[in-house]
Amino acid sequence: MELHPIPHKKTPPMTPNFYIIVPVLNEAGNLTRLFESFKVIESRFQQNYTPHFILVDDGSTDKTEELVEELAQNLNFTYLKHEVNLGPGKAFGTAFAYLADKLKDDDWVATMEGDNTSRIELLEQFFVRKDEGYDVVLASPYMYGGGIINTSPIRTFLSNVANIFVKEFLGIHGILTVSSFYRLYKGKVIKKLQNKYTPEILELEGFECMVELLLKMIYLEETISEIPLVLDTNLRVGKSKMKIMRTIGGYFKVWAHKKKWRNT
Secondary structure: HHHHHHHOOOOOOOOEEEEEEEEEEOOOOHHHHHHHHHHHHHHHOOOOOOOEEEEEEOOOOOHHHHHHHHHOOOOOEEEEOOOOOOOHHHHHHHHHHHHHOOOOOOOOEEOOOOOOOOOOOHHHHHHHHHHHHOOOOOOEEOOOOOOOOOOOHHHHHHHHHHHHHHHHHHHHOOOOOOOOOOEEHHHHHHHHHHHHHOOHHHHHHOOOHHHHHHHHHHHHHOOEEEEEOEEEEEHHHOOOOHHHHHHHHHHHHHHHHHHHHOOO
């Protein structure tokens, strides 16, 4: 892993940190809009938080690195790079490990997609749920007010079936979505997970890592809420990196490991 420091502007001290983690793999076509979103997030939250943006490049072979150097100026920004593609679980794990000696209990961490499908206007709704006392908030296309649009009917059908199957298969109840990247976590939750498991928190490499993370939070009895997300695939350039059948296979790995995680 390479760490590329990028110059950033100073921000006021003594405010809680707000870390935004985004894994990317060959998302050069989406980066300009993504960094525009970063600037909007900074402007909306900098009065109450100190935003930090962490981009984990999971082995991109396009012009991601060159574009990042150009786009990240004047942001509190860290670029973490895997030389080869390791999977989103390893990408998130790299970012969590990077935060291990930096994160404070009252900080907040958001994880987002790198393809612009995580609608940044929802962040304020995340923080409303935070003010209601929740320490973890998930964005859900499966709850009332959410949905999946501008994608093929078969892919939407398979997504819904997979979501229902995984919840029943793993015994997850009361939560409508299990695999979305778009989440908000209180710093103390991430620290508890790191103390119980590892600094990376995650063990599995693929998209099933989000289910792993959710199960581990359930085992720690964290307070979890959801907000509706309309997932619009037209917001991204290019296709989703998730392969449905491979991810379903990953869910069997979750099932094989869950007893160990519960008893750790």
